[in-house]
Amino acid sequence: MTRVIHTGDTHIGYAQYHSPVRRQDFLDAFAAVIDDAVDGDVDAVVHAGDLFHDRRPELSDLMGTISILRRLDDADIPFLAVVGNHESTRDGQWLDLFERLGLATRLGDEPTTVGDTAFYGLDHVPVSRRDDLDYAFAVHDADYAALVAHGLFEPFGYADWDTEEVLDESTVAFDAMLLGDNHTPDVAEVDGTWVTYPGSTERASASEREGRGYNLVTFDADATGGDDRAEIRRRALDTRRFVFVEVELREGEGEASVREQVRQHDLDDAVVIVDVTGDGDPVTPAAVEEFANDEGALIARVTDRREIETDDEVDVSFADPEDAVRERLDEMSLSAAADDVEEAIRADTVPDSNVRETVKRRVEERLEDPDAFDRKSGDIETSTDGDDADGAGPDETDLSNTDEADPDDADLSDTDEADPDDTDLSDTEDADSDDTDDADTDGSSAIDGQVSMEDYL
Known part of the structure; x- marks a missing residue:
């Protein structure tokens, strides 16, 4: 029997809403997963990509990640991982540094055996390069095998990768198949394999x-029963x-x-998201945000979703200008090279005096890859959509033996003494995922991206 924690999309270094507190939250969430791994004495932690939010993590994020991984190493628990699209660099990966x-x-394509299970990896590969993949993995002599990969796989939302x-x-x-890239937790069975x-x-x-x-x-045919050889249970994090x-x-x-309805909630240290609709009078988002902050919110964002009459049809949101810019850029389907230039111009980490040189270097790095100058076709960067507003729930919920699993419900009817703290995701027939956070960078098994570690350091 082999028991592993399967995680991914930790996005360490993401200063959401430009908040250093939120930046720390992402590192703390990863630390919580590792703490659970050590406390639960699992056989390994499997990370399915996007450990970092971008290719140029801050030194504090790198040092924090190393400190957390040392705790795992001290407990003799291996950390197995692949490279995601957000963190991919050109001449080497941060994951390679951690391996060193x-x-x-x-x-990769050679098996890494933990217990009685062989693990293989498939880094994020752009759609344009997938026709060259031959999926040739070396043989193993373990009882079970799992593929860890980063991408948008069928039958989940926004899929562009044929799982069959x-x-x-x-x-x-x-x-x-233990996957990363889609931020919505989900499970399905494809050709007898749990995905x-x-x-x-x-x-x-x-x-x-x-x-x-x-x-x-858990990889154990005796424990799962029936024809299943793997059991998948979901555990919650306190974020x-x-x-x-x-x-x-x-x-x-x-x-x-609006203020009255905001006041009815416990806002202490919370991120408060207010959506305004209806036929009422105009609302000043900044004033409501200031009110929420005065009531104890860590961050407040207000979006007035009502149509505003102008000469042109414009959907205006003051929730986060950065999100608005990113949404517009996604609609433009810029090439990977153009994305590099755009990021360099707007990045907080690039001083104004260095923008010209940074843009020049990034374009030069892309010259070896003509595909980088082609506009994207159908690649969508979006975020996930869920239904549970407060995120509250048991540590685990058991969904075993359901015919059609609704991602919002935990059906315990067909389990033998189901533990209310456990969620078994293994035996669902149909699971649907709605949203993802995917950027079409050129990170792949061929390794491509913006900057090498040598340039960074």
């Missing part, structure tokens, strides 16, 4: 409303509270009504 330090194993093709063409028969996402460990978007967590995966306030204004109602 003896703190991680980068998974991967399983059919692979030279190894996998009992499970699952653990979701992100922190809310990378206000639309990720359900609670955050990770998967506990920063998000308070979602939906305000529908009636005619004659205005800012005072």
